[in-house]
Every structure is written in structure tokens, then in C-alpha cells.
Amino acid sequence: xxxxLVANRSEVALRIIRACRELGLDTVAVxxxxxxxxxxxxxxxxxxxxxxxxxxxxxxxxxxLIDAARRTGAEAVHxxxxxxxxxxxFARACEQAxxxxxxxxxxxxxxxxxxxxxxxxxHSAGVPVVPGTAGKLTLEEALRTAEDxxxxxxxxxxxxxxxxxIRVAGDPEELRSCVLAAxxxxxxxxxxxxxxxxxxIVNPRHVEVQVLGDGRGGxxxxxxxxxxxxxxxxKLLEESPxxxxxxxxxxAMCSAGARLAAAVDYASAGTVEFIVDASGDFYFIEMNTRxxxxxxxxxxxxxxxxxxxxxxxxxxxxxxxxxxxxxxRGWAIEFRLNAEDPAAxxxxxxxxxxxxxxxxxxxxxxxxxxxxxxRVPPFYDSLIAKLIxxxxxxxxxxxxxxxxxSEFRIDGIKTTIPFHLRVLGEPNFLAGEYHTDSVAELALA
Amino acid sequence: xxxxTIKSPLPGTFYRRPNPTSDPFVDEGDAVEPGKVVGLVEIMxxxxxxxxxxxxxxxxxxxxxxxxxxxxxDLVVLAD
Numbered sequence: 001x002x003x004x005l006v007a008n009r010s011e012v013a014l015r016i017i018r019a020c021r022e023l024g025l026d027t028v029a030v031x032x033x034x035x036x037x038x039x040x041x042x043x044x045x046x047x048x049x050x051x052x053x054x055x056x057x058x059x060x061x062x063x064x065l066i067d068a069a070r071r072t073g074a075e076a077v078h079x080x081x082x083x084x085x086x087x088x089x090f091a092r093a094c095e096q097a098x099x100x101x102x103x104x105x106x107x108x109x110x111x112x113x114x115x116x117x118x119x120x121x122x123h124s125a126g127v128p129v130v131p132g133t134a135g136k137l138t139l140e141e142a143l144r145t146a147e148d149x150x151x152x153x154x155x156x157x158x159x160x161x162x163x164x165x166i167r168v169a170g171d172p173e174e175l176r177s178c179v180l181a182a183x184x185x186x187x188x189x190x191x192x193x194x195x196x197x198x199x200x201i202v203n204p205r206h207v208e209v210q211v212l213g214d215g216r217g218g219x220x221x222x223x224x225x226x227x228x229x230x231x232x233x234x235k236l237l238e239e240s241p242x243x244x245x246x247x248x249x250x251x252a253m254c255s256a257g258a259r260l261a262a263a264v265d266y267a268s269a270g271t272v273e274f275i276v277d278a279s280g281d282f283y284f285i286e287m288n289t290r291x292x293x294x295x296x297x298x299x300x301x302x303x304x305x306x307x308x309x310x311x312x313x314x315x316x317x318x319x320x321x322x323x324x325x326x327x328x329r330g331w332a333i334e335f336r337l338n339a340e341d342p343a344a345x346x347x348x349x350x351x352x353x354x355x356x357x358x359x360x361x362x363x364x365x366x367x368x369x370x371x372x373x374x375r376v377p378p379f380y381d382s383l384i385a386k387l388i389x390x391x392x393x394x395x396x397x398x399x400x401x402x403x404x405x406s407e408f409r410i411d412g413i414k415t416t417i418p419f420h421l422r423v424l425g426e427p428n429f430l431a432g433e434y435h436t437d438s439v440a441e442l443a444l445a
Numbered sequence: 446x447x448x449x450t451i452k453s454p455l456p457g458t459f460y461r462r463p464n465p466t467s468d469p470f471v472d473e474g475d476a477v478e479p480g481k482v483v484g485l486v487e488i489m490x491x492x493x494x495x496x497x498x499x500x501x502x503x504x505x506x507x508x509x510x511x512x513x514x515x516x517x518x519d520l521v522v523l524a525d
Contacts, residue, residue, distance in 0.1 A: 054458070181492070184464050189490055193464075339489070348489040350456065378457050382489040 001076050001100055001315045002026060005069040006044065007090075008080030009059060011369045011386060012291070013040035016078045019307035028072045030065060032058035034377045039369040046072050053379045059083045060191050062090050066097050076100035076314060078307075082381060085290040086113055086159065087191070102314040103268045104289045105215070111264060112287040115158055115196040122284040125263040127256045130198050130275065130283040139179045142197050146175055149199040155179055157186035158194035166233040168200050198285075203435045204275035206230065207242045207282070209257030210298045212309055212319055215267030220323040221258040222298050222306075224250060229423065231346065231439045237420060238294035239333040240301050243394060243432025246280065253282050258323075260287065269295070269310050275436075293336070296367060296388040300332035330390055331397040335405065337368075337385040339376045341414035349414035350378040359407030363390040363400050376413055384415070394432065398424060419444065449499050450507075451521040453514045457488030459495075461510040475503050483521055486514060501525055 003026040006016045017027045017040060029044030034053035041047040048068035051058035058064070060083055069077055077094045079085040079102070088109040094101045103109070112118045119129050137145065137155075146153045146169070155178045156166045167182050169175035179195060187193040210222040226242035227235050242250070257272035271288040295306045304321055312320060340346040356372040368385030370376070376384055387404055391397030402424045405417055422444055423429050429438075438444075453459065461469040461484050471483050477497040484495040501523030508520055 180463060185492060378488050
């Protein structure tokens, strides 16, 4: 395995290229005609245009991606996150084309991608599951299931993690429109309009466990990330460790995550997502079979490069780390900078960046592919940069976050920086007391 | 009679149907009331409904489905 095709764009493509380069691997970038001037294209050793701007014509175009790998002689494909990262058909197509898939097996993607199967596997592995039922649904089945488990219910894209395409319905009429809208967004984002439904737990915390599996029943966890700061189910910032989580709950949850990964012979990096209710009980909600947007938070506290571990596992090498070696240190927070206007209901704000200055200094990491003069296209995700700060403790990380956020200058487009600065002034956030509805309740957005 | 238009609230890609296999939200000749959804604009993976602000009859569409549109661009001409 010497040449890796990176089947993605933007900051995550750059992130993967960086890991490859440190391991001495060659890289092939792919791009749509809207991304001809993108940084990932310039930084990679080679680059191949895979189609027109619409994601379905380019970054979701399996035939064009496989063809790009063949033409460039790439031996492996890293899908990043989003797009086809959790698409078993793509993973299978890669394997059938003789390419190494940097991720879990297509069977594992299928298992975890099918919420009913995932739920059953979790249950069998002794991992608690959300009350209610789950499974891919038609509109009629959704209405019937909702009657059984009781409203409110949550409708979600079966094909992918992330918050897009998730909706909550309080009654059958709302559920009807939710199902149609959620299916539409799921089709556009993942090329699969299947949905699932479960009982909605009020005011939960969203805490997830990072795992690594070797594909042969060996699995470790790299502790948890607190991801409760969300707006309309979309994560805005993440931190590790999770604040105010009692040590026994943390240990039980992290062990459960590793146990599930081991039970399914999971290979590569994955995330086991839990919700934690007010009493501290936790429930498995899903497993994301890919690298996560917020993986740098874990990297900052553990010192482990997750993307390099993915590449090592894909090459059939053992982990570079044992469970007992995973010793988190200090505190890390990630702020997602989206091209959105927090003063206008987070309206997307694509366009040209007319001036750019980035923060730096101790404990500051920035993962981004933007540059001065870059034009943020309207066709893709609004995430344009991630600021990750590390401190010896939570207070230092928060102070560093505030300092680094105020050093940014991004002219020409609106970003979520003002939102983050407001969060860092909220007593509830500073106390580490927040849940997935806090952003709405605190009128932060 | 004054000509009224429905404008795009955002830049992005315009769609006349809720999904590729559905009927259009409205056709030429249909009467619309304020708040009636006449199309969608996709921007950065999210879909925003385009709603009529006045009542009237859809006279013609100025753009096709999947056309790129600008914020404030006229999409639909309404007749009284």
C-alpha cells in the first residue's frame, strides 16, 4: 500500500493527505469542477477531476472515483467523513476493484448502518439501547411505530451519522412532513433516502466513545467526547473529557464502546454514540463507521493520530497502541467554524473570503482548507474550519479558545465565530452543565 | 394589472419538486395563497422552501429545476 486515493474534499481531505505524507505514502486527490482551486487538490501528489459540482455527479459518483483510483494506480481509498464514508456499496466496489478500503468491512458498515441490526448487536453485546424500536421505515411504518413507542419521536437518516436529516415530531401530522423532508435531505446527502425512528429522550447529553478495532476481534477505546452543544441536531463544538461525567459512568460507557467494536470484529476507527439522560443512564444510539469531524479532540488529549492508525490497520498492521497506553492528558475543545450567519438563523453564507488571518500560539490547532481569496462554494457542507484548543485543564482550554477565536479574521463571509464567543460567556457552559437542547433554551441561536 | 413575482430567498440550486419522483409543488395555472410552497433552494446541503408572499395565479416559471439561482432572483411570475 503505497498510494492512497482520498475520496473527499476540504479540510478532511487535507487531514488525510497530511497523515499519508507523514507515513511516506503518496496521495491522489479528487475534485469537482467547483473545487479546481481547492487546497487539497494542490497539496496532493496527484489530482483527478471526478465530475460536476453537484455532489451526486462528483464526490458521490462511485464509478468516477473507482476509475480515478485505477487510472492513477492508487492501491487504497480513504473516504474521510460524509459523502460515501458510510456507503457499503462504495466500500464493496473498492474491494471488487482490488482496492484497499481504509475503513471497516462493507459487512460492518451494513450492520451498523442498519439501525435495527445495530441495536440488536449492541443489545447482544450487553450495551444498553434507547427505549423504543428502530428500523428502516416507510411513511406508514413510521406512523405505526410512533403510535407504539409514543410521541415525541425522532426521525433520522438511516444511511449516515451527523445531524443532517434528523427531525423530531410531536404528533402524526408533524411526522408526515418530517418523514418527507428527512428523506429528501438524506437522499441529497447520502444517496439513500431510508429513515429510522425512535423514541425521543428529552434533554439528553450526547457523549460518544472513540474506538479502534483490528478487524480480528481486538478493540480499544480512546475515551469519550462530549458533543451536546448542538443546534438542530448539528454539533457546533465538542470537548474531551466530557465535563461532570462521573468516573464510573465514563468507565462503563467507554468499555461498552470497545466491547461492541470487538463483538462485530470491527476494523479501523469508529465512534459509538450514546445519549446520557438526567439520571446518568446511558443508551447506545448508533455507531459511526468512519473517522469523525471531531476526531482531533481525541487526538489532542491522547496524542494518538487516528488517521495514521486507520492507515496502519488498513495495511494489516497491528495498532500502534494498547489500551493501557491510552492515557488522556488535559482538556481539548473543538469549535466548528461554519460559513453561516449566527445572527440570521445560521443562514448559509458561501462566497469569497476577502481577508484571512488565523490564530496560533500554544495549544492551538486549526484544520482547514480555506485560504485568502478562497471562494466557499454553495454546493457542499458549510464547515470551513475547525479550531481545536488544548489546555492542562478545562479552564485553560476555555481561555485559550476565547483567545484564539478572537484572533481570527475571516472577511467576506459570515461564520459561527460570534456564536462560539457567546457560548464561552455562558455560565451553563462554563459550569459544564449543558445538554443537546441547551443552545435553543439559552437562546444562543 | 400589476405583475408580481416570487423571489429566491437564498443563492443555491432551485428545485420545483419535493423529490425527483414527485409532482411539482405548483404548475402554471395553479392558484397560490401567501405561504404556499412553490419550490426549494438547496444551499450547503440544506433545503429551504420558497413560499409565495402574495396570492395569485402562477403565470410562468423564470427558471428550471436544478438551475443555479441568486438571492433575490425572480423565480415565478404571478398573475392576479
